Amino acid sequence: MLVTAGLFAAMFVAGGVRYEGFATGQIVLNVFIDNGFLLVVAVGLTFVILTGGIDLSVGAVVALSTMVSASLLQAGWPWWAVIALVLAMGVVLGGGMGAIIHFFGIQPFIVTLAGMFLARGLCYTIGTDSIPITDPAFTAFAQTRIDLFADLWISPSVLIAVAVVLVAAYVLHYTRFGRAVYATGGSEQSALLMGLPVARTKITVYTVSGLCSALGGVLLAFYMLSGYGLHAVGMELDAIAAVVIGGTLLTGGSGYLLGTVLGVLVLGLIQTVISFEGTLSSWWTKIFIGALLLVFILLQRLMSRRGA
Amino acid sequence: MTASTPVLTMTGISKQFPGVKALDGVDFRLLPGEVHALMGENGAGKSTLIKVLTGVHDIDEGRIELDGARVAFTGPLAAQQAGISTVYQEVNLCTNLSVAENIFIGREPRDRWGRIRWKEVRRRAAGILARLDLDIDVTASLSAYSLAVQQLVAIARAIDVQAKVLILDEPTSSLDAGEVQQLFRVMRRLKDDGIAILFVSHFLDQIYEISDRMTILRNGRLVGEYLTKELPQVELVAKMIGQELAELERLHGTAKVFDRPLVEARELGRAGAIEPFTLTIHEGEVVGLAGLLGSGRTEIARLLFGADHASTGEIAIGGTPQPLRTPRAAMSHKIAFCSENRRSEGLIPDLTVRENLVLALQAARGWTRPLPRSRQDELVSRYVAALNIRPADPDQLIRNLSGGNQQKVLLARWLILEPRLLILDEPTRGIDVGAKAEIQRLVAELSGGGMAVLFISAELEEVLRLSHRVAVLRDRRLVAELDNDDRLTTESLMETIAGGGHPA
Amino acid sequence: MRRLLWPLLALAALLLLNVAFTDGFLSIQIKDGHLYGSLIDILRFGAPLILVSLGMTLVIATGGIDLSVGSVVAISGALACLQISEDASVFTAVALALGLCLALGAWNGFLVAGIGIQPIIATLILMVAGRGLAQLITDGQIITVNSPAYKLIGGGYWLTLPFGILVVAAIWAVTAFLTRRLALGLVIEAVGGNPVASRLAGIDARRVTVMAYTACALCAGIAGLMISSNVSSADGNNAGLWIELDAILAVVIGGTSLTGGRFSLTGTVLGALIIQTLTTTIYSIGVPPETTLLFKALVVTTVCLLQSPAFRAKVFHRRPRPAPKAAAEEKVKVTA
Known part of the structure; x- marks a missing residue:
C-alpha cells in the first residue's frame, strides 16, 4: 500500500513537471469526480475479495442500475423512490448470488458470471438504446459544485463516495462482521470451526458488493445523465485492478480499504496523464494498467516471499 | 468423582455415511472434572463422534444430553x-489475523455501539x-509463530470460552515433550476447575x-468404558484392535556388517534448516533419525x-558426487521419499488408488511413455494384495480410504520404483495400530532384501525396533550416530537427545 | 460417464426445442458439394468457442484459469490481418500470429508456474494489456483483408465440410490422444489435484503448467484466425470479447471443476455446443436476441445447480430428519 501511495505521488509529481497545469489540487479532485462511482464499486468488491471471493457482476449491475433509474424516471417515478428501488435491487441481486454461492457450494466466479449475464440481459430487455435522464433532482445533483477553498471544488458524488469509504473502513476494522470477513478470507474452514457465522458473512459481502454496485450505478447515472446497457462495460476489470493495485490479496484475508482508494486514484491518474499527453491513443491506458498490475503483483509476490 | 452426575451423555448414537455405518448405537458420557480419553483405531468412529457432538454432522439415531x-x-x-469447545488436530485458526484476534474473534469485547475495543482485546x-x-x-x-505456538493459541481460545466441555482432538501430535507438559499442566488446572475434557x-x-x-x-461400535488405572496398556491395545498384539521385538535380525555405502551426505547443509x-x-x-519435532x-x-x-x-551416490536439484534427479538415482504430510504432500485426493499408485513411476517414465494398462493392473493388484490395502478396489478414489490405507498406497507408489534408498518420514503417524505393525514389518523385509531405508x-x-543405526538430531544439528545394539534403549536415546550427543 | 449426463440432457433438450420450433431443423443438404443445415451451422459458428474451451480445459485442469484468451483471439487475428494487408503470404501471416500466441501463452505459464502468481491475476494482466496490444497492432482501426486463402480458415469448405469444423476435430483428436492415450492427462490431473505432491512424485509441475497455458493460447490463436478469417477483417476492440467467459462456462458445464484435477474434453465440447445451440435457439424461436444473455444466465445457473452436490442433496435426496418432520405433522393436525 505504501508502494501504491508512493507511485501515486511520483506520478503526480512527474505529471506536474511534464505538463503545465497538471500539478494542481483540482487534478486530484477531478480524479475523484470522474471515478467516484468506480471508487464505490471497488469498495464493495474489496469486501468480496477479502473473503477470497470474486464478483464479476459489478459492471453489469452498475449498468442495470443506470438503466432502471433512467427508465423509471422517464415513467415519472419520483427520484427518491427510484434510488431506493435501485439500491434494493442491488441488495437482492448481491444477496441472491451470495446465497447461491454459499448454499450450493458453486464457485463465486461462475455464479457472479451468471449474475453478470443476467444483469446485462435485463438491461437489454429494458431497452437497447441509451435513455436520457431529465429529472430535475438528478440533473441538479449532477451539476452541483461544492466549493472548497481556493477555487477547488468537488461534486456531491465525491462526498457520497468518501462517506462510503469511511463507513466501509469502520465496518472492516471495528465490527465483528468486518473481522469475520478477514477470518473467512484467511481460512474459511478455520473460521467455521471457530464458530464464526461464515454463511452470513459470505452472503453479506456479496450483498454489500451488490449494494455498492447499485449505488455506483446511481452515481454513474448522475455523472452521465443517461441509462444505457453498454455503460460500465469492463468495469469489473478496472475495479479488480484497483483492488489489486491497492495491495489486497486476491486469495483473501489481507488488504486495506485505503489501498483500494489509492488504487482507484492511480487508475484515474493514468487516464489523466494520457489525456494530458494528447498524442497517446486510448489503448495505451490498457497497456499501462496491465503493466502496473504486473509490477504490483510481482511486488506482492516478492514481499510475501520475504515475509515467509 | 464417580458420585457426580455426567455433564454430557450420548445414548445410542448412530450415524450412516454413504456406504459406511460410522457410528452404531454408541453410548458415551463425560463427568465434570475428568480427563476422558476417547480411544480407537483410525476409522473406529472417534472423529465422527466428535463431529456429531459439535453439530458438524446430524445424528441419524440417538440422543445427546x-x-x-x-x-x-x-x-x-x-x-x-x-x-462445548473443540481444539482440532490441525490448527484451525486464521494465520492472517493477529494472535489476540485469533483468541477473541467472534466474541470480541465491544462498546455499546458495537465497536470492537481493541485495547481490551489485546490486554485480555x-x-x-x-x-x-x-x-x-x-x-x-x-x-x-511455530505450529506448536499456534496450537497453544488454539487452546487459549478454547479455554477463554466459559467451557463446560473441552474437546482436544489430537492436540499433541505436533508438540514437543516440553510443550506437551505445558499443555498437561493447563489441562490439570482446567480439570480442577470442574471442566470435563475429552482427549x-x-x-x-x-x-x-x-x-x-x-x-x-x-468399527463404529462401543467396546466399553474403563478407568485408566484399571486397564493395562496391553489390554487397551487388544481392545482397540480386537486381537492380541504380537510381542513387540526388534524386527531386524542379528547384527550385520554394512560396508557398501550407497548415499553419502558430506557436510551437507541448508541455511536456516539444518x-x-x-x-x-x-x-x-x-538408519533411524531420532530427534524432537x-x-x-x-x-x-x-x-x-x-x-x-x-x-x-554435497551428496555422493555410489561414491560419485551428484547434484540433486529436483526430486526427479533423486528419483533417477533410485531414491524415494514418502513425506510426513500425507494429505498435503502425498495424496492426489481426486484420483483413484490406481492413478495414485502408478504416479511416480509414470512421472519417471515421462508422460510420452504411458504405462500400459495391463502393466498397471498387474502392479496395482500385486501391491494391493502385498500391502493388504482395503478396500481392494483400484478404481476407488483415494480420498475415500482410511489414513492407514492411504499411507500404504503412497508406500506402494514408491515401492514399484524399486528404489535403492527409501526415505520414510513418519510413515506410521496418525494411522491405526494394525496398519502400523504391517508397515514396520514391511520396512524390515525391504532392508532384508537389500534396500536402504532412512526411517524417521x-x-x-x-526407531529402535527397526533401525540398525540411529542418527540423533538436536536443534537442527546431527549430534550423534549410535549403533543399535543391546545397550541402546529408549532411555539412553532420550538422554542423547536431551544431552546433546554424549550418551550416558 | 455419469457426469456427462446433465450436459447431454441439456443439449438434447435444446435441440428438441429447436426441432419443435423450426421446420427441417435436423435436415442436412448438400449444395455445391458443401453440407448445409442448422446443425452444421451450430458446429461451424461454434468452432472458435470449442477450440478456446478445449485449451481452457487443460489450463483449468492444472488448477488454473486463463482470462486472457479473448485478448489473444484479438491479437492473433489482428497480427495475421496486418501481415496480409502488408502483402505477406498467408502462411507467413498465420505462422507469425500463432508464434506470437505461443509466446503469450508461455508468458502466462511463466507468470503462473515460474513466479507463482495466482492464475486469475497472472492472466488478468494479459487480458487487460492484450486488448491494448491488439488495438496497437491495428492502430485502433478495423483492418480488412481480401485473401481467398485466408478466408478458407474460417469461412471455407474442404471435403464438403466447413474447414473450421475439420480444424476443431483435428485439434480435439490430438488433445485427446496426448491426454488419454499418452499420460499427459494423468500428469495434468495430478498437478491440478495437488501440485506439491506432484512435484514430490517427480512430476515437473512447472513444465506441465507452462505447456497447458501455451496450448491454451495456441487454441485461442487459431480461434482468432477463424473469427477474423470468417469476416475477412480484424477488430482489435471487439474480436473475442467475452469469449473467455463463454469458454470457462463451457468447461464448467462440461463437468470439469474450476478447482482443477479431473477434466473431460468431451464434456467441454458438449458445453461449448450447448452455449452455441442456445444462441441459435434464441434466434430460431423468435425471442429477441438481446435476451441471449438472460438465457445464458439461466442455463449457467441450472447446469451448475444440477452439478452441485449440495443442491442435489437438498432437492433430490431429502435426508430423513425425523424430529422436525414429526413436529411439522403434529402442527398440521392441530390446525386441521
Missing part, C-alpha cells in the same frame, strides 16, 4: 455457545496466554499420564531427495 437437557447443535458455533489476550506461560507479541500475525491422542503414554477414564470404540552434517547410508541398512529430521530427508536445495556440501519417527520405540 447436556446438563440433563436434550440438545442438537446446528454447528460448532451453537455447541460453543452451549459450552496477553492475560490468557500468560496463564499458559506463553509470552509472545499478541499483535503479531499468527503466521509468524484424543495416538500416544499411549500421554493417555496414561493424563486421563482418568477412557471409552474405547472399534547445520552441515555428514551421514552415510549403506545398502540394506535401516523441529530438530531437522524432515529437513535432512528433503535435502537427500532434492526437494530443497542444499546451501553447502517421533516414536523412539519404533
